[in-house]
Amino acid sequence: xxxxxxxxxxxxxxxxxxxxxxxxxxxxxxxxxxxxxxxxxxxxxxxxxxxxxxxxxxxxxxxxxxxxxxxxxxxxxxxxxxxxxxxxxxxxxxxxxxxxxxxxxxxxxxxxxxxxxxxxxxxxxxxxxxxxxxxxxxxxxxxxxxxxxxxxxxxxxxxxxxxxxxxxxxxxxxxxxxxxxxxxxxxxxxxxxxxxxxxxxxxxxxxxxxxxxxxxxxxxxxxxxxxxxxxxxxxxxxxxxxxxxxxxxxxxxxxxxxxxxxxxxxxxxxxxxxxxxxxxxxxxxxxxxxxxxxxxxxxxxxxxxxxxxxxxxxxxxxxxxxxxxxxxxxxxxxxxxxxxxxxxxxxxxxxxxxxxxxxxxxxxxxxxxxxxxxxxxxxxxxxxxxxxxxxxxxxxxxxxxxxxxxxxxxxxxxxxxxxxxxxxxxxxxxxxxxxxxxxxxxxxxxxxxxxxxxxxxxxxxxxxxxxxxxxxxxxxxxxxxxxxxxxxxxxxx
Numbered sequence: 504x505x506x507x508x509x510x511x512x513x514x515x516x517x518x519x520x521x522x523x524x525x526x527x528x529x530x531x532x533x534x535x536x537x538x539x540x541x542x543x544x545x546x547x548x549x550x551x552x553x554x555x556x557x558x559x560x561x562x563x564x565x566x567x568x569x570x571x572x573x574x575x576x577x578x579x580x581x582x583x584x585x586x587x588x589x590x591x592x593x594x595x596x597x598x599x600x601x602x603x604x605x606x607x608x609x610x611x612x613x614x615x616x617x618x619x620x621x622x623x624x625x626x627x628x629x630x631x632x633x634x635x636x637x638x639x640x641x642x643x644x645x646x647x648x649x650x651x652x653x654x655x656x657x658x659x660x661x662x663x664x665x666x667x668x669x670x671x672x673x674x675x676x677x678x679x680x681x682x683x684x685x686x687x688x689x690x691x692x693x694x695x696x697x698x699x700x701x702x703x704x705x706x707x708x709x710x711x712x713x714x715x716x717x718x719x720x721x722x723x724x725x726x727x728x729x730x731x732x733x734x735x736x737x738x739x740x741x742x743x744x745x746x747x748x749x750x751x752x753x754x755x756x757x758x759x760x761x762x763x764x765x766x767x768x769x770x771x772x773x774x775x776x777x778x779x780x781x782x783x784x785x786x787x788x789x790x791x792x793x794x795x796x797x798x799x800x801x802x803x804x805x806x807x808x809x810x811x812x813x814x815x816x817x818x819x820x821x822x823x824x825x826x827x828x829x830x831x832x833x834x835x836x837x838x839x840x841x842x843x844x845x846x847x848x849x850x851x852x853x854x855x856x857x858x859x860x861x862x863x864x865x866x867x868x869x870x871x872x873x874x875x876x877x878x879x880x881x882x883x884x885x886x887x888x889x890x891x892x893x894x895x896x897x898x899x900x901x902x903x904x905x906x907x908x909x910x911x912x913x914x915x916x917x918x919x920x921x922x923x924x925x926x927x928x929x930x931x932x933x934x935x936x937x938x939x940x941x942x943x944x945x946x947x948x949x950x951x952x953x954x955x956x957x958x959x960x961x962x963x964x965x966x967x968x969x970x971x972x973x974x975x976x977x978x979x980x981x982x983x984x985x986x987x988x989x990x991x992x993x994x995x996x
Contacts, residue, residue, distance in 0.1 A: 512538065514610045515618035516603050517995040523598030528606050529995055530615055531591040531623055536579060538613045539592045543577055555579025555592065564596070566609055573602045587623055588630030621992025625985065628977060635977030635988070636665045639931055642992050643726060650775045651725045655930055664927040665976050671708050672972050678704060679965045705949055712942045718928035719935045724809065726930040728770055728777035729914060732805050735814035736826050740845040743897040744814060745769070745782040748906065773907050776914050781808070810839045810913060812906070813889070817850035820874060824881050831885040839913045842878055842889040843906065847871065848896040937971045944968035
């Protein structure tokens with residue numbers, strides 16, 4: 504593909520800042536080869552006679568005052584067969600901030616400009632090397648912290664997701680073309696687009712779009728982690744539980760009620776899945792302004808959580824019903840609820856030195872079983888039946904692994920969510936919103952056909968659907984959309 508976008512030559516550090524063995528400086532633009540030939544010298548102090556394209560050259564970066572900056576390896580990529588579609592050069596130097604800075608200064612003095620965030624990938628899109636969905640997947644791949652997030656981003660970069668969208672779009676383009684042809688022959692009452700076939704096509708495309716929309720619930724979790732709220736009354740052991748899950752003293756723990764005033768958030772990777780744990784302020788009646796604000800934030804956090812860990816204090820069974828009655832109205836049917844019965848060791852008269860085996864015996868006792876059954880009945884009464892009731896001692900780290908296993912099992916249940924025929928899923932909120940708008944437009948088309956509306960109105964709604972689908976891959980785009988997408992990229996990518 505020929506380059507359609509040829510601005511100034513840009514440069515930037517492609518690796519993270521800070522000291523390291525190796526750093527990479529990238530340059531892209533029509534002057535890349537000219538600039539590198541000015542500053543890269545061989546062992547004889549001469550410029551390389553042969554072009555750099557697809558060749559690695561070992562040499563010395565020499566400043567304009569003949570000062571040696573570093574020994575480097577440089578590799579050239581002639582456009583359009585490069586990442587950006589332009590002539591590009593990568594310089595592999597020693598990972599000193601000073602060396603990188605000096606090389607960048609030298610490149611700029613020779614005519615290059617510092618790249619803005621995401622400008623290399625933006626040029627790849629503008630030059631037709633990537634579509635917009637693939638470009639966004641590059642940022643997702645860089646940000647991926649789990650194997651699942653990595654796999655989804657990599658699959659999207661390969662273009663399968665974009666191919667699905669283009670297939671739907673092509674089918675709609677063919678239909679709308681035939682319908683607009685009808686408008687040219689309106690006086691002759693000719694019908695080029697069979698309405699029965701159109702209905703079948705619409706049903707097929709809408710079903711496909713809905714499948715992608717449904718996949719967002721899992722895709723978003725994979726990309727951003729599972730938001731997991733730890734809630735309960737004051738002094739039930741929520742912060743101690745958070746510390747146990749994270750295996751570090753992240754939250755302050757004390758016997759004073761209301762110690763946690765604000766939400767505390769941290770993440771942990773469990774079997775390749777990221778969970779975002781949020782420790783919330785304890786729920787109780789209070790007149791203290793700061794604590795009231797913390798409780799309000801707790802309620803807000805509950806609404807945003809996919810998984811809720813409701814912590815109950817086994818030493819205060821008389822408060823079980825009050826806790827469930829207070830918190831149950833804040834939950835919804837889409838959330839996974841786990842009731843965590845904490846302080847089991849204290850409730851049954853066991854000291855801090857109780858062995859793991861003894862705790863296991865306690866857990867199987869009739870009194871514990873009766874308490875669990877009571878909780879289950881109360882949960883049912885207040886319409887918040889839990890997925891599981893898990894007995895633990897957060898202080899002694901007993902039962903933490905059971906919670907981890909329960910969380911992973913709940914995540915696996917998400918995978919029952921339908922995915923597209925090729926296993927593609929939506930991870931991007933912008934794509935999710937565009938697909939919802941496309942679906943609404945096509946549903947109006949269905950309603951229009953049923954109501955025997957004129958071809959002109961039906962055609963316009965199909966064009967609206969085409970527009971929304973096109974914004975995902977970049978067939979239809981604007982500077983505002985591009986600005987929003989590439990603003991959050993790292994510099995050098």
